[in-house]
Amino acid sequence: MTKTALITHADCLNHVTPDGHPERVARLEHLLHALEPLDLNRVTAPMAADDDILRIHPAAYLADLRRALPATGERAIDADTWMSPGSLDAAFRGAGAAVRAVDMVLGGEAPNAFAAVRPPGHHAEKETAMGFCFFGNAALAARHALDHHGLNRVAVVDFDVHHGNGTQDLLWNEPRTLLISSQQIPLFPGTGNANETGAFDNILNIPLPPGSGGREMREAYKSLAFPRLRAFEPELIVISAGFDAHRDDPLANLNWEVEDFAWITAELCRLADELCQGRVVSTLEGGYDLNALSASARAHVQELMKAAT
Template identity: 75%
Template sequence: MTTALLTHADCLSHKTPPGHPEQVARLEHVLHALEGLDLQRVTAPMAAEDDLLRIHPARYLDDLRRALPGEGIKQLDSDTWMSPGSLDAAFRGAGAAVRAVDMVLNGDVGNAFCATRPPGHHAETETSMGFCLFGNAALAAKHALDHHGLKLVAVVDFDVHHGNGTQDLLWDEKRALVITSQQMPLWPGTGDPEEDGAHGNVMNLPLAPESTGAAMRDVYSEQAFPRLRAFKPELIILSAGFDAHKDDPLAQLQWETEDFRWLTAQLCALAQDLCQGRIVSTLEGGYDLNALAEAAKAHVEELIKAAT
């Protein structure tokens, strides 16, 4: 078995203003870092509208189409923008998540990493925000549950910012466990432990600014991993944000690259015990280009080890 890498050149056509942290160079650096690794490289398809309707209503898709500029860039909120290529990029990101689930659950690959942009975990049911248009991780979970008939799926989000969109999209989904660690306080201001889902299916793990990878390891070992074991998911989906790195400009956590490697290895070991190693990972944040590339490479190297 091997690890699939799903991406598409359309994801480079999503343009943001000069100086914006969610820039084309992010994906370029990640893909360059992954060159030479033993991966099954897959062209990310466009998501079908029916797939997106699992998590977003038709009126939201219509609103995004109306907002799409014919030229230049258009601001949707204080930090989310669209250019003429943005919707194609977002549909590729959603399509990558769906295709990755299909490949892993069909046994074509051991696990998968979706290297796409824009990211997705801040997009709520009818609200684009935080650089995000579609909730890719939540879509992957719903596709696994509704299309493949899985009974239980877990989403683990280790981006430094709270995955408010994934939480919103899966709040009422008792078949999905959402575990998300995030710096607190930090934008978007959500992610308190009391936010635990309609069925107790959400676990928020806030981390104090300046806390290190050692603190993360303790929190995951003492809280997240036991919860995953008790839940017994048939698939684990990762929202792989790398902005908890000490070099990232948008937050103040102090993780090292080896902390991302450790966390990935631990999650792969859990997946091996719980669900035949089945993991789908999708790229979220990470805004220091070198730190992003280095940490993403470490993450994918651990996926490859686990798949072989």
């Protein structure tokens, strides 16, 4: 019970993208190598059931993905999003890791958990795969906690540099959730402005200007995000943990350092201690410079470990 759970599966290495694609197998390989020395409760991610996916995506969408899966080679779903023969198994493991993480944390098997999986999830909309993503893992974690475990309020905090348009789409009409998302604006996917607030005022978007760094992020979270979290009083905090706001990331223009990812993780864990018995579930999103991703994710997990003791 006292160890942070690390949930992953080798199937997540079998989602293959074309040479030069930023969302590549090496991302997870490097990240897992960085976490090897840490004393974690290492858990094999199960395959999500169709019923898990159907909490957030319609059956027709799942059928379309299965039809699109290539038997060999790679197939483009859009300009950014590709499938290989192992892609759906990887996506089902990612979703299964999110479900297992919630089950472990809410069941008392772990104080908090990190799902080290790929492909990422926060760009997958209800009926659209995009932005490297197929299933909305963070939204699924929230809905699983609400519908299966009977929680009344779940917060999702997304600090990936790109706006989690998929998570926003999936939770827009869900009054039992609060989504807080910070992102560089302007940047792909072109959403995430402050006036996007959800059907029940349940979404807080925090645009961050290109070139800004950790100081601006910390001020925004202290003045905007943390007061909203306290007012919402969540029973679980789900983190969409993207590490592409790092200054070295090739796909964006924010200037966070490793210490900034450690800070935001520590602060969210402190709030979880205050509000929801320390219960935190984190799932990997972006991060495309291998060294920055590995160092930042390790700092993130180390703060989860500190909070677990």
